[in-house]
Amino acid sequence: MNAVQMESQSNREQTARYTAFCGVDMSSDPTKVQSARSPYAPNLISDSGGFPEKRVGWRTLLTIDAPINGLFLASIQKEGEPPKRLHLAHGGTKLYDITDVLHPKVLKEDIHNARSIGFSTCGKFWLLTGREYLVYDGESVKHVSEIATRPVTSIGRDPLGGGQVYDDVNLLSKYRENRFLADGSAKKYQLDTTDLDADAVEITVNGQSLAEGSGFTVDRKSGIVSFTTAPAQPQVAGEDNVFIRFSKTVAGAYEKIAHCTIAALYGSGGDGFVFLSGNPQYPAQDFHSALRDPSYFPDNGYSLIGSEATAVMGYARTGEYLLILKESDEENSTIFLRRCQMDSIGGTQSKTTFPLQAGAAGAGMIAPRAVGHMADEPLFLSQSGVYAVTSNQITAERTVENRSYFVDASLCAQKNLSSAVCTEWNGRFLIAVEGIVYVLDGRQAAVRPTDGQKVYECFYWTNIPAVCFLPQGEELFFGTQDGRICKFNTDILSMDRFNDDGAPIVASWSTKADDDGDFMTYKTLLRRGCGVMIKPYTRSGCTIRLRTEEDFGKDVRSVKTDIFSFDDFDFSRLVFAVNDGPQVIPFSARVRRYVTIQVIVENNAVNEGFGVFGIIRRYRKSKVLRR
Incomplete structure (x- = not known):
């Protein structure tokens, strides 16, 4: 091939096409990004066909005390x-x-000002603030200790002691009950603990209530109740007939639960037990409730999860x-796996246990509010990105x-x-941090260029000051640091949905920094044929x-591409174009002697939609770069 032929080929018109768009690629050099992805594409999301379009905006619904520590459904x-x-x-x-955003109602004041976690079970709503454990029954908000289950810690007890250990002590309640089998002669009854609180002791003998100081006295130091008259034997032989209710505060017991900041419902039919962790005094431990009773946390219902040097995060x-x-x-x-199983403890009796199995090592959580699911995958945020917990179908090993x-x-x-928070919404996993939302699109799986591993197409949104989320079907609410409760405009069908x-x-949407396959050659962009x-x-x-x-x-061109419609009419933008098909925008600009070039298409107007189907650029190669 002679020099004339080479020059002829270098001057031949060539075309660069960018179509079949995916998401962003912010991890590769802008020159190495695949043509279907963009190194810079803020505030876009895939439409039903996979093409990038402008996300909907959001609006403030109301403002309350700042910051918003949690939004909950x-x-x-109530029974019946x-x-x-x-x-x-x-x-x-x-x-x-x-619920009525125009008339918000304060349910309780003077609670701890910190990120909180809440859940609904057993007909009530339960809230952990990191200092308190509260419950709302639809009428009033109380500390759980006020309504906590009062365990019967001993049954079949002789006046001098013994009997059978029954319920475990409840970390959330200072109250307990011992049940005795009277012998008709003993006046002194030894409780199963000592150093009682000063609260009044309540006693029932054969169904009759006795008041302290009238029929009995209490030595709180020794835990001995002395009757003036010995309680009679039970009317039914072998049946406990002396019930003694008392209180004993165990220092730090309530705080073990109230200072937790992480919660999950699990076990026995799906959500029978409440598991809590995140107490900074017990970072590697978690605690579980009694079956279907979030007000009862047994004092021995805890587990040490792996190494004490690392905290449970979610x-x-x-x-x-x-x-x-x-x-x-x-x-x-x-990562540890907990299973719920029933263990026999003799006869027909059984006990629920929660055996643990160690999983993968390495990547761990960094943000306690950044864990969730998308489709059937558990996802969590680590220092090096969002990870899924997967299972090898052959070995069942978790990775x-x-x-x-x-x-x-x-x-x-x-x-x-x-401080990142996350939520799953409309098949996408959103991670919000410092006003930016990173979006993993669960409807568009991709592969990592380096090794072919499954990943998700991604997008990112700016100007989203979310510090907590609440998804509700097609709707998404979020709270802000300055006390605003906001909602994405998915319920607005007009163009007014496109503003923050x-x-x-x-x-x-920006194309990659494209060298057109030859970074050692200057190119010239042609005036015609680009659009x-x-x-x-x-x-x-x-x-x-x-x-x-x-x-x-x-900038080489700015244009309005409205479609005439009486449904969304604006006299200030009067147009007569009625074609509702894709709009082609040619642009004419002669750019000489470039090595790499990017085409950036942008919309920055209030209440305007925007989406990109394709970009075409025509050019000629010219001289080879020289020193």
């Missing part, structure tokens, strides 16, 4: 009545009922197991796999990653910008 049910679903918010030092469900997720630890397991490769470089660089509390949503195809909306438009290695971008 409470299910309250259908359940009521209420929206509750923990703002500052108050708990609110915000829970997730997978099949029959409850996953317990811990901090990162390169040497010890960071962890990264799912957020395409945004990890940005996500993992966030300074306050431990009145501010514009800046949405862009962008965008998605039709009744109000839309875009600015097209070109960026090369020599500059930070220059």
